[in-house]
Amino acid sequence: MLSDFPCNECGLCCSNINGISELQDYDQGDGVCKYLKDNKCQIYENRPEVCxxxxxxxxxxxxxxxxxxxxxxxxxxxxxxxxxxxxxxxxxxxxxxxxxxxx
Ligand code: SF4
Ligand code: SF4
Structure with a gap:
């Protein structure tokens, strides 16, 4: 059993959020989350549930x-x-x- 999800931090989920209704307000207009900077989530500790x-x-x-x-x-x-x-x-x-x- 994996102890945690083995994300390799490619950032692609956060840069393709168009179509995710819960993240509509996070889309900067091109499918990229406005909180993704340098491939890191700027609100990681407070990111929404869907993330x-x-x-x-x-x-x-x-x-x-x-x-x-x-x-x-x-x-x-x-x-x-x-x-x-x-x-x-x-x-x-x-x-x-x-x-x-x-x-
Ligand atoms: S950043 Fe997103 S798409 Fe990339 S490995 Fe992690 S969870 Fe998967
Ligand atoms: S809030 Fe953070 S984890 Fe969620 S899509 Fe945006 S950058 Fe990614």
């Missing part, structure tokens, strides 16, 4: 997913975003955990 994977899990998904299954679904989205935006293969978020589970 917090563990809180989202606890509040909205724990009755339908195990935590590891929820992490896996999120990791797949990270990987898809990273592939779509041309992140080099050696910098893609590791899916070893998923691969191991699917062996």
């Amino acid at each position: 917090r994977v563990n809180i989202m899990y606890q509040k909205h998904f724990s009755s339908t997913f195990t935590k590891e299954a929820f992490y896996i679904e999120n990791l797949k989205i990270c990987r898809e975003l990273q592939s779509n935006f041309g992140i080099p293969t050696n910098k893609l978020i590791k899916l070893d955990y998923i691969d191991k589970k699917q062996e």
Whole structure:
């Protein structure tokens, strides 16, 4: 079991927030969150719930997913975003955990 979500800080989720209704007011107009600076969240300690994977899990998904299954679904989205935006293969978020589970 992963102890925490293994984000590799690519920043792509925060720079593609168009379509996320909860973050409508955060979009600076081009899909990039106005609080993303130098690839870091400037309001990290106070970021909204939708940006917090563990809180989202606890509040909205724990009755339908195990935590590891929820992490896996999120990791797949990270990987898809990273592939779509041309992140080099050696910098893609590791899916070893998923691969191991699917062996
Ligand atoms: S897309 Fe995934 S790996 Fe990249 S910053 Fe967001 S959560 Fe982290
Ligand atoms: S508030 Fe922070 S974590 Fe949430 S999308 Fe903006 S930069 Fe990313």
